[in-house]
Amino acid sequence: MTLNRFLKEKRPGISKLAESADCTEKETEDGTKPAGTAEEREAKTPARQEKMHVKPAPFRSLIKSMTFSNSRLDCFEQCPFKFKLKYIDKIKPEIGKGIEAYMGTVVHATLEKLYKDMLYQKLNSLEDLITYYKEQWESNWDDNIVIVKEEYTPENYxxxxxxxxxxxxxxFKPFDQDKTLGLEVRIDVNIGPNGEYTVMGYIDRLSQPEEGVYEIHDYKTSIKPKTQDELEADRQLALYALAIRQKYPDAKKVRQVWHFLAQDKHMVVEKGVDDLKKLEEETVRLIKKIEEESEFPHKGSALCGWCEYRDRCPDFKHEHKLSKMEPNEFLNEPGVKLVDRYAELMAEKKKAEDELKARFDTELEKIKQAMMKLAEKEGLRVIMGSENRATLWSKECYRFPGRKDPGREDLEKIIRQAGLWDEVSSLDTFSLSKLLDNPPPDWPTPIVEAIRAMATKERLERVYLSDKK
Ligand code: SF4
Structure with a gap:
């Protein structure tokens, strides 16, 4: 795909930019066409790579030798920086795990006991099981466990x-819906055209309700259940399904079964071979992206509160350091002093600017009205001063909703439907720059690099102040 076509298809608003880009195919001196597109060949030259800000992937060989798991893939998608600390640098976190994860581990251990004992023809009573759960909770408790939602106690969890x-x-009592084939079953699934990548994982419980049918059970202890659509798109159990199909040739059906314990909701997905193939390809693409990663940027999200690497994260390490200080030590900390002074000056500046602006605006408006009156009375468009001339202009104009105002979406819809988008929109270079930092997976690499090559990199420095809470 050429840059022209790509820009037209992906971002109609930036198509004018594409028209000026030279993407024509050139031939070699002997008249034969060199391999690959012009962009791909160009992108491979070292000088070009430097210009395009292409960085070598320093951990490629290490990552290549890595066995992946769904948690590792999830971790990279959640935050590449956390992935690097955890799986490349192998840093042992000083911050403990969240209590939600702890509760999940103890619940899993209890259900494992239930089904494991049944393999030995022992059916635990509910009270036996609860006693086991309580014992596990007590004996594994660690004071490092973090409670992010401070309004709840360990006892609540x-x-x-x-x-x-x-x-x-x-x-589910008496638990005779199926035959348990295994608990905490380790699976290794080979993916990629030559099976060159291995993804491993553990199935909470593998069962067989009837000949040729396998069920992968997963116990979830989160408060929020997933929707059927989210489960259809889920990677973890689908990879396990792929593994079961590889391991058991008699598998006619493989069901993925989620037990959302908080809601007593039990949901099933059964994927066909084509869907699993698609998932395999997506997973390989993600692994390749990880191999090529060179910067491992941190990526904040709602999950940061539970991250055990906050003490190393650029967004949270200062806050973490301060949380260990006494109040007077805290106020003398250099960072705190700088931010406090900065905030103080900004507040003073804003107050002074607001006052000054209000004074000038009132005065200017008064004079403007007087000029308009004079112009109307004497039929003038230009009024002369001693050093300046004032040209008066007035016109009724349309005012449209801003980007975040209500009605903006409807307005854009009407313009798009009328096919007028290209005429009235312009390139949003800020959005383009943000997209280039983390290009969408369907943007071909040569195109991304070609766009990058048209930009120069500069460091912008801003300080944004906000309330702590
Ligand atoms: S706290 Fe920092 S390192 Fe952890 S997930 Fe958030 S951004 Fe990433």
């Missing part, structure tokens, strides 16, 4: 897990 087990037990 312990009771939640207990309730999940009760509800599950009551719903």
């Amino acid at each position: 312990r009771k939640m897990g207990e309730e999940y087990i009760r509800t599950y037990y009551e719903r």
Whole structure:
């Protein structure tokens, strides 16, 4: 795909930019066409790479030898910086894990015991199971466990897990819906054209309700269940399904079963071979992206509160350092002093600017009205001063909703539907720059690099102040 075509298809608003780009195919001296597109060949030259800001992938060989798991892939998607600390630098976190994860581990261990004992023809009573759960909770408790939602106590979480087990037990007893084939079953699935990548994982429970049918059970202890669409798109259990199909040739059907214990909701997805193939390709693309990563930028999200690397994260390490200080030590900390002074000056500046602006605006408006009156009375468009001339202009104009105002979406829809978008829109270079930092997966690399090559890199420095809460 050429840059012209790409820009037209992906961003109609930037098509004018594409028209000036030279993307023509050139031939070699002997008249034969060199391999690859012009952009691809050009992108490979070292000088060009430097200009395009292409960085070598320093961890490629290390990552190539890595066995992936869905958690690792999720981790990279959530935050590449966290992925690097955890799986490349292998840094042991000083911050403990969240209590939600702890509760999940104890609930999983309890359900594992339930089904494991059944393999030995022992059916635990509900009370036996709850006793086991409580013992596990107590004996594995660690004071480093973090409670992000400070309004809840460890006891609240312990009771939640207990309730999940009760509800599950009551719903499925006497647990004869299927035959358990294994618990915490390790799977290794080979993916890629030559099976060159291995993804491993553990299935909470693998069962067989009937000949040729396999079920992959996954227990979820989160408060929020997923929608059917989200489960259809889920990578983890689909990879496990792929592994089961590779391992058991008699598998006619492989079902992915999620047990959302908090809601007593049990949801099933059954993927066909084509869907699994698509998922495999997407996963290979993601692994290749990880191999090529050179910067591992940090990426904040709602999950940062639970991140065990906040003490190393550029967004949180200062806050973490301050959380360990006494109040007077805190106020003398150099960073705190700088930000406090900066905020103070900004507030003073804003106040002074507002006052000055209000004074000038009132005065200017008064004079403007007087000039308009004079112009109307004497039929003038230009009024002369001693050094300046004032040209008066007035016109009724349309005012449209801004980008965030209500009605903006409808306005854009009407313009797009009328096919007028290209005529009234212009290139949003800020959005383009943001997209280039993390190009969407369907943007071909040569095109991304060609756009990058048209830009110069400069460091902008801004300080944004906001309230702490
Ligand atoms: S806290 Fe920092 S390192 Fe952790 S996930 Fe958030 S951005 Fe990434």
